[in-house]
Amino acid sequence: VENRHPSARGLLQELFPFSGRSRIIGITGSAGTGKSTLVDGLIEEFCKKGCQVGIVAVDPSSPFSGGAILGDRIRMMRHSGNPDVYIRSMATRGHPGGLAKSTCEVISILEAAGKDIILLETVGVGQDEIDVVRMADVVCVILVPGFGDEIQAFKAGIMEIADLFVINKADLPETEQAERQVRVMLEMGEQKKALPPILKTIASQGKGICGLQKEIDRLFVRLQSDGKETKRKNRVSWMLRDIIVSGIYSSVEACLSGKAFDELVEQILKKKLDPYSAADRILKGMKG
Amino acid sequence: VENRHPSARGLLQELFPFSGRSRIIGITGSAGTGKSTLVDGLIEEFCKKGCQVGIVAVDPSSPFSGGAILGDRIRMMRHSGNPDVYIRSMATRGHPGGLAKSTCEVISILEAAGKDIILLETVGVGQDEIDVVRMADVVCVILVPGFGDEIQAFKAGIMEIADLFVINKADLPETEQAERQVRVMLEMGEQKKALPPILKTIASQGKGICGLQKEIDRLFVRLQSDGKETKRKNRVSWMLRDIIVSGIYSSVEACLSGKAFDELVEQILKKKLDPYSAADRILKGMKG
Numbered sequence: 001v002e003n004r005h006p007s008a009r010g011l012l013q014e015l016f017p018f019s020g021r022s023r024i025i026g027i028t029g030s031a032g033t034g035k036s037t038l039v040d041g042l043i044e045e046f047c048k049k050g051c052q053v054g055i056v057a058v059d060p061s062s063p064f065s066g067g068a069i070l071g072d073r074i075r076m077m078r079h080s081g082n083p084d085v086y087i088r089s090m091a092t093r094g095h096p097g098g099l100a101k102s103t104c105e106v107i108s109i110l111e112a113a114g115k116d117i118i119l120l121e122t123v124g125v126g127q128d129e130i131d132v133v134r135m136a137d138v139v140c141v142i143l144v145p146g147f148g149d150e151i152q153a154f155k156a157g158i159m160e161i162a163d164l165f166v167i168n169k170a171d172l173p174e175t176e177q178a179e180r181q182v183r184v185m186l187e188m189g190e191q192k193k194a195l196p197p198i199l200k201t202i203a204s205q206g207k208g209i210c211g212l213q214k215e216i217d218r219l220f221v222r223l224q225s226d227g228k229e230t231k232r233k234n235r236v237s238w239m240l241r242d243i244i245v246s247g248i249y250s251s252v253e254a255c256l257s258g259k260a261f262d263e264l265v266e267q268i269l270k271k272k273l274d275p276y277s278a279a280d281r282i283l284k285g286m287k288g
Numbered sequence: 289v290e291n292r293h294p295s296a297r298g299l300l301q302e303l304f305p306f307s308g309r310s311r312i313i314g315i316t317g318s319a320g321t322g323k324s325t326l327v328d329g330l331i332e333e334f335c336k337k338g339c340q341v342g343i344v345a346v347d348p349s350s351p352f353s354g355g356a357i358l359g360d361r362i363r364m365m366r367h368s369g370n371p372d373v374y375i376r377s378m379a380t381r382g383h384p385g386g387l388a389k390s391t392c393e394v395i396s397i398l399e400a401a402g403k404d405i406i407l408l409e410t411v412g413v414g415q416d417e418i419d420v421v422r423m424a425d426v427v428c429v430i431l432v433p434g435f436g437d438e439i440q441a442f443k444a445g446i447m448e449i450a451d452l453f454v455i456n457k458a459d460l461p462e463t464e465q466a467e468r469q470v471r472v473m474l475e476m477g478e479q480k481k482a483l484p485p486i487l488k489t490i491a492s493q494g495k496g497i498c499g500l501q502k503e504i505d506r507l508f509v510r511l512q513s514d515g516k517e518t519k520r521k522n523r524v525s526w527m528l529r530d531i532i533v534s535g536i537y538s539s540v541e542a543c544l545s546g547k548a549f550d551e552l553v554e555q556i557l558k559k560k561l562d563p564y565s566a567a568d569r570i571l572k573g574m575k576g
Contacts, residue, residue: 104563261528269517283536
């Protein structure tokens with residue numbers, strides 16, 4: 001599926017009826033918040049309860065980022081011998097057909113494979129990552145004490161999509177201060193819903209993970225009544241939109257490069273043409 | 289222009305012949321690297337040399353992010369009374385027509401206004417920000433000591449687009465270590481060009497800013513011979529592509545929402561239809 005093999009579409013169509021069954025938990029936060037250690041602990045908790053767990057980790061994909069992230073992945077690998085656990089890393093680059101579509105596809109495969117729980121982990125808090133993690137049913141945002149001046153969590157809408165905050169490394173000083181800051185931020189924001197809970201963990205020592213797992217369960221119970229269907233509907237809408245846009249894109253891609261495009265660029269550079277009139281020419285050409 | 293007033297397009301077409309004159313300097317780095325203080329210092333240096341300076345600051349636009357960034361902007365405001373300096377902040381959200389297009393438009397206005405230097409500053413190192421900053425002729429990446437385990441700079445291609453690295457807050461311990469790390473990272477990467485220089489600054493004390501300005505000048509001199517035309521060509525290509533895509537998008541937008549779309553989503557949720565077949569129906573409808 002990730003390689004876009006011609007047979008992928010047919011397989012996904014066959015798998016589709018088996019989708020929509022899993023609990024999808026989004027986990028996001030800046031690098032350095034101990035997110036992967038926390039995910040590692042959550043995998044263990046869910047396995048203990050007899051759940052099948054799938055992990056989709058969406059990574060930035062610069063060749064340079066390999067080191068740090070690989071380390072985290074290796075840590076998680078201790079679960080990789082467990083047949084109840086499946087871990088899949090995806091790069092955010094190289095998905096021009098839309099990250100929503102790609103992520104939904106991987107999720108639907110894990111759902112069809114019978115995973116009860118899908119942990120959708122994103123590395124970093126860029127817009128791409130937020131667009132991914134918002135596809136989850138329940139979104140956990142991981143912070144660490146001392147983030148105040150780093151606005152690590154407050155970028156581009158992350159506060160708005162959080163259902164739960166986790167302050168990890170809660171043995172550090174400034175933990176109480178961090179909690180207060182999050183609370184103030186949340187109270188400042190326009191909230192249509194109840195303020196999300198704020199939990200404290202020390203993932204490296206396994207502290208607070210059991211409580212986190214229980215809180216996530218509670219959020220799902222609350223979600224059942226109203227939200228899960230809406231979340232699934234949003235997910236389907238994003239995916240459908242992505243499939244359509246990538247369909248259009250691939251049919252016009254030829255017009256966005258190639259000789260005719262280059263000639264227009266040359267004319268713009270020579271100031272014989274402005275970019276808007278050039279675009280009109282190409283758009284007219286498509287319709288013709 | 290940013291409000292997409294109907295008259296904007298005509299004005300931009302009129303301005304277009306006056307574009308392509310300025311030196312565009314991209315400045316990027318994580319929050320907390322002192323980027324804005326550095327930009328502030330650069331403004332002063334360029335003004336001293338008699339340059340007209342324009343600043344385009346591309347911000348993440350969560351309402352929650354206002355605080356920290358506003359502080360930086362206010363610091364820069366000391367230049368706002370200077371008629372040679374013009375500062376414009378842009379949000380990364382709300383530009384569905386493509387951030388490349390919006391940024392190019394703002395740049396072309398500043399070029400037409402006679403700015404010799406345009407500082408294109410992005411907050412954060414997400415993919416959006418990288419896509420923006422790569423439109424500059426020369427790209428400076430700002431780091432601080434101690435970033436090693438935070439992979440702040442190594443995300444999604446930032447190393448590949450840097451023409452110059454600045455280690456700011458160079459009075460902190462670990463400065464030498466940071467410099468070594470960058471060097472190692474650069475040597476690890478596949479480089480088609482010479483390794484970019486690494487400078488050290490203490491922007492809060494004004495140290496190293498003059499040297500930075502001179503290094504940027506040197507990079508432009510080197511760029512004249514081969515690169516500036518290529519950079520401008522890339523910029524025009526990205527802009528043209530964005531104008532075309534947003535043209536297509538606005539003509540199909542109606543199909544990506546509305547009643548017919550919602551009905552298809554409902555059918556997918558009921559599993560009467562899979563998303564791929566649903567997309568086909570809409571795509572066929574468009575061509576018809």
